[in-house]
Amino acid sequence: MSQTPVFPEGFLWGAATAAHQIEGSPLADGAGPSIWTRFAHTPGMMLNGDTGDVACDHYNRWREDVKLMRELGLTAYRFSVSWSRILPEGTGRVNPKGVDFYSRLVDALLENGIEPLLTLYHWDLPAALDDRGGWLNRDIADWFAEYAGVMYRALDGRVKKWVTLNEPWVVTDGGYLHGALAPGHRSRFEAPIASHNLMRAHGAAVKAYRELGKHEIGLVVNIEPKYPASDSAEDQAATRRAHAYMNEQYLHPALLGHYPPELKEIFGEAWPDWPAEDFELIKQKLDFVGINYYTRNVTRAAESYPLNAAMVKQPLGTYTETGWEVFPQGLADLLLWFKRTYGDLPVYITENGAAFFDPPTADVDPRTGARRVRDPLRIDYLRKHIGAVYDAIQAGVDVRGYMLWSLLDNLEWSLGYSKRFGMIHVNYATQERTPKDSARWYAEVIRTHGRKLAEPLPY
């Protein structure tokens, strides 16, 4: 960032959330259970026994939350729809009360001048579909397109930016390979099948959108640059595997119509020969790609399952509460890599943010009497990362918006409420919301179209 940044006119400034992480009331108004309701109620799966039963009670407090977004001046809001609120059994019968919830939310956003970005799948598969094999069943491409069609018919026009899947890599790596996330499987053989069916479902939903919708649809991936720890052939090869596994496994089939060859090397006999026609379904024209960026990875060769690679911790690095290194340059590097590899597709940063040790409760500023949460590390993180986005735009990458993860402190999946990513503090005992210092700072970034980034930090 060599000069005062001024972001393009129409650049979207927003925040992101996901249904299961904030809504609570997972079974209200006729909703069916999801794999996350089930997983969270399985002893031992969640840190401190936390569940999403209440979360941020956004299901009841959404009006207040939209008001907070408006006060901060957000021009966009990325949220996800819970599939099992819409189709309690996953397919077939539609639950109108579930549709109404999101319809009212979208209306409130539009009334407040906030553009909705709707994610169809952010990890909360209907439990009824898991009982039929979930992502391991090839039929899920049709199930997902059916659900997507219900949402397109209900909301297209009011919602103009649609996302099929959030982070298929995490769905598979966490849910089917290592088991830390729902549905908690650990299988080298299942993982490629789940990944492939996620991509087939993505393709089927985009195809359905071209029949039923008139606006924009894309895919959201989590990617991070992999840098070799040394120039040894072993470390270079490990880095290439890690890069193919996380960064190319989903973007290659979606945008180029084939998998990177390293996947066969990684999964060995567990990597199937896929039917050629599957790639015709998977590779659909997309209107944009959403990138979720948190960290980088310095990689060395090591015996590990299944990558034979390990992360090298940086002795001088700064790490967040989730153990992720703060590395803003990686976001600019990644955006340039994306453009070089996949061409001039519009990009949104659909998640970026950090969990730091914010005080667990908001305290009262004795001078002003206002409640405050001081989070200087988060402001520093955001300032550098938004700066990196600006650098990438200057270098010619077509970045159209930035969504901060997250609007609110929320359920960090199996880590429960122990990690706070929000720019708005949530007191889980009272549900009181307090914008942190970072939220006030972000509001200024938005108001000044980025010029605020050039100012030194207020600490």
Ligand code: PNW
């Ligand atoms: C994202 N990784 O998950 C999700 O989209 C959010 O729901 C989540 O709360 C947020 O990031 C913070 O964790 C990720 O290991 C989980 O690379 C893991 C990884 C990346 C993203």
